[in-house]
Amino acid sequence: MAILCISFYKRRRKAVYQALYRKWRSRTFDEIVGQNNITSVLKKQTAEDRVSHAYLFCGTRGTGKTSSAKILAKAVNCEKPSNGNPCNDCYCCRSIDNATATDVLEIDAASNNRVADVRELIDEVVYPPSILKKRVYIIDEVHMLSDSAFNALLKTLEEPPEYVLFILATTELNQLPPTIISRCMRFDFKRIEPEILTGLLREITNKENIGINDDALQLISRLADGSARDAISLLDACSSGRGENDTLTLEQIQSQLGITNNDTIISLFGAIADKNVPQALLLIGQVHKSSKDLSVFMVDLIAFVRDLLIAKSLPSERERYLHERFFFSASAAGMLNGLLEAFTTEMLLYYSSVLEESLNSMGRFTVNKKTFFELTVIKLCDLSLSENPKALLARISELEKKLTEGSPSPRKTEPKITPLPNPPLIKEKKEAEERQLAAFPEILEELKPQADIYSLVRMTRMYEKDDSVIVYGDKFVLSILNQNNNIKMLESAVKSATGKAYTITFKEKSGICEDNTLLIDEITV
Numbered sequence: 330m331a332i333l334c335i336s337f338y339k340r341r342r343k344a345v346y347q348a349l350y351r352k353w354r355s356r357t358f359d360e361i362v363g364q365n366n367i368t369s370v371l372k373k374q375t376a377e378d379r380v381s382h383a384y385l386f387c388g389t390r391g392t393g394k395t396s397s398a399k400i401l402a403k404a405v406n407c408e409k410p411s412n413g414n415p416c417n418d419c420y421c422c423r424s425i426d427n428a429t430a431t432d433v434l435e436i437d438a439a440s441n442n443r444v445a446d447v448r449e450l451i452d453e454v455v456y457p458p459s460i461l462k463k464r465v466y467i468i469d470e471v472h473m474l475s476d477s478a479f480n481a482l483l484k485t486l487e488e489p490p491e492y493v494l495f496i497l498a499t500t501e502l503n504q505l506p507p508t509i510i511s512r513c514m515r516f517d518f519k520r521i522e523p524e525i526l527t528g529l530l531r532e533i534t535n536k537e538n539i540g541i542n543d544d545a546l547q548l549i550s551r552l553a554d555g556s557a558r559d560a561i562s563l564l565d566a567c568s569s570g571r572g573e574n575d576t577l578t579l580e581q582i583q584s585q586l587g588i589t590n591n592d593t594i595i596s597l598f599g600a601i602a603d604k605n606v607p608q609a610l611l612l613i614g615q616v617h618k619s620s621k622d623l624s625v626f627m628v629d630l631i632a633f634v635r636d637l638l639i640a641k642s643l644p645s646e647r648e649r650y651l652h653e654r655f656f657f658s659a660s661a662a663g664m665l666n667g668l669l670e671a672f673t674t675e676m677l678l679y680y681s682s683v684l685e686e687s688l689n690s691m692g693r694f695t696v697n698k699k700t701f702f703e704l705t706v707i708k709l710c711d712l713s714l715s716e717n718p719k720a721l722l723a724r725i726s727e728l729e730k731k732l733t734e735g736s737p738s739p740r741k742t743e744p745k746i747t748p749l750p751n752p753p754l755i756k757e758k759k760e761a762e763e764r765q766l767a768a769f770p771e772i773l774e775e776l777k778p779q780a781d782i783y784s785l786v787r788m789t790r791m792y793e794k795d796d797s798v799i800v801y802g803d804k805f806v807l808s809i810l811n812q813n814n815n816i817k818m819l820e821s822a823v824k825s826a827t828g829k830a831y832t833i834t835f836k837e838k839s840g841i842c843e844d845n846t847l848l849i850d851e852i853t854v
């Protein structure tokens with residue numbers, strides 16, 4: 330999710346970055362959000378004229394480091410500072426703002442990291458500022474300097490002339506030599522709380538006349554992951570295509586950023602809890618239609634199951650955790666609590682393993698993702714479809730749960746969960762005059778152009794008896810193959826491969842099949 334957002338943000342960056350983020354860049358310490366403990370110290374120091382000679386601002390991107398550095402540069406030079414804040418109106422403030430002040434130098438260490446660059450800078454340090462009170466060096470991404478460049482800087486940092494102020498900023502404190510860190514007054518900028526970002530965004534949308542509802546703003550704030558810059562840029566990107574009187578909704582933002590609506594995920598798991606296969610398939614159809622990438626959706630489902638697991642293990646914190654993690658409508662909230670009750674931990678662990686396995690296979694298969702997704706969900710709806718030990722555990726825990734709840738009437742689908750009939754193993758089939766169909770490889774070859782069918786048929790075994798070909802396979806595989814068009818395709822492939830017109834019948838491979846491991850190996854090749 331986050332990757333999608335960042336790439337979206339990057340794509341839009343050129344068009345919108347200049348607009349809202351530049352416009353709303355903080356210009357005083359009081360306007361910096363979420364870093365009160367830092368800005369209050371800086372304000373006090375400038376107000377009392379007790380500014381240090383070197384500062385180190387560290388923290389993740391977009392948390393206010395560069396803005397604070399610029400404000401500090403203005404505050405120490407301002408002609409009419411107020412309570413430690415720059416006035417933003419005097420000649421000094423304006424010249425720093427429009428980057429014409431020759432005494433304030435901003436250096437991007439990422440592109441000026443050589444020792445020669447630092448020497449050039451140090452050579453100038455000996456001259457007093459030409460116009461302003463202090464010459465300020467703002468070195469951004471300072472961790473990018475080479476070792477020799479750091480060494481060159483070190484001596485000046487130790488004993489700079491009193492008219493010089495160094496402000497170093499970095500996102501990677503661990504890459505700085507300790508000697509540099511120890512010579513600076515260090516401030517750690519923390520990630521900004523989502524609630525604070527929401528407040529900031531609300532202020533901007535009010536002033537910019539951007540219609541957007543609270544849920545949508547909260548989503549943007551959380552996606553920004555503590556960065557005010559990302560939050561404003563995302564808001565800008567999301568609102569740029571909107572009509573003048575439109576109000577942006579949570580759904581619109583989710584669809585723009587390619588994020589699954591949690592209501593859909595919750596409904597899907599509701600259908601899985603009810604073992605309602607048609608409803609689950611319908612929901613997948615909707616997601617597919619919305620042109621969302623199904624692999625991404627699968628990742629969202631895995632994350633959701635993980636969150637349910639965590640929520641289950643945190644009974645006292647559950648409410649808060651769910652609120653922080655999910656965006657959903659009020660109706661979905663009730664359903665979510667129902668899900669937590671309906672699923673046992675074992676069931677959730679099983680869901681998670683099936684989903685992860687499917688995600689892996691999805692990446693390797695050329696098979697139609699939608700078909701594969703449908704098979705996975707059918708598997709999730711009916712625990713009896715898998716002989717995997719985790720599924721058995723999940724089934725046992727589901728039955729135990731029903732017993733402790735004293736549920737007298739089993740679900741309609743209960744027969745699927747009751748012990749399976751004596752497993753008709755493949756060995757038995759051989760005895761009953763069924764012969765393995767020798768032309769199976771040729772049939773597969775015939776089907777290769779139909780990638781979906783091909784990969785499903787690979788999961789089956791074919792036997793012949795009289796004039797019919799019996800296809801053995803898992804219930805969920807057969808349910809797809811046993812559809813008119815697919816049967817025709819199979820018949821024609823069998824005919825081409827064997828030269829004989831067989832009728833096709835399907836038999837469920839139940840019980841613990843000796844070929845099971847073999848089949849799984851093949852699937853995951």
Ligand SMILES: [Zn+2]
Nearest residue numbers: 407416419422
């Ligand atoms: Zn000023």
